[in-house]
Amino acid sequence: MTGEKILVVCAANVCRSPLAELGLRRGFGADSSISVSSAGVRATEGDAICELVSSLHDDEGWREQAQSHHARPVTIELIEQSTLILTASRDIRGELVRLAPRSRDWMFTLKEAAHLGAGxxxxxxxxxxxxxxxxxxxxxxxxPLAGSDGAGSRIRRLFGNRGAVDPTSIADRHGSRGHRETLAEVQSSTATILAQLGGHRRHAS
Incomplete structure (x- = not known):
């Protein structure tokens, strides 16, 4: 297997994207040739990972990787060197498309990839x-055929009309009441993507 690269991107690179990164790494295993990294569109270089993400598992491997994580801004080079780019939300995917339009075909939100990858x-x-x-x-x-509401029509066709909530996105609720719900959504999508790619979700506490 060749050295393929998965890049996960969120806003600050301290919560959603590092959680998906660590989960994918954990599932693929240390010997995998697939490398996984993360970045943020508005990341402050060097920021530590979210404490709640760090505390999700007690095993040494998780703790070490969580503690060694340092936020970094996404760059065109990171995007163009990646085989697959997974974003926390559709608006972040839009920012990446504007930054590196040639790479748009391999950009998907976490929820979008989990849905479309079935089978x-x-x-x-x-x-x-x-x-x-x-x-x-x-x-x-x-x-659907191109129209004035193409993006919205595509979302509704894929996931159904759920009002103002974008079903392809995982909201940034870092530090708010919905923080654990956000982490659960990331973990669910990551587990589905891992299963589709032949990885294995570990259940260590």
Missing amino acids: FSSTGPDRVADYVAYLDRARSRAT
Whole structure:
């Protein structure tokens, strides 16, 4: 298997994206050739990971990786070197598209990838690239004819109309009452993506 790269991006790179990063790493295992990293569109270089994320598991591997995490801003180079880019929300994906439009075809929100990846299977050496192609085809099939409300129509067709809430996004509730709900959404999407890519979710406390 070739050295494929997954990049997870949120706003500050202290909560949603590092949680997905650590979860994916944990599922793929230390010997995997798939590397996973994260960044933020408004990250302050060097900020520590969210304490709640750090405390989610007690095993030494999780603790070490959480404590060694330092936030970093996303760059065009990070985007263009990645095989797959997963974002916490649709607005963040939009920012990345504007920053690096040539890479838009391999950008998906976490929830979008988890939904579109249903049924994916690959035993080839480039399973992340195969996964991206699968997601892109699924997204293309779900996209209606272009119109004035193309983006909104696509979202409703994929996930149903749920009012003002964007069902493809995981809200940034860091430090608020909904913080644990945000982390649960990240973990759920990450577990689904791992299963689709042949990884394994660990249940250590």
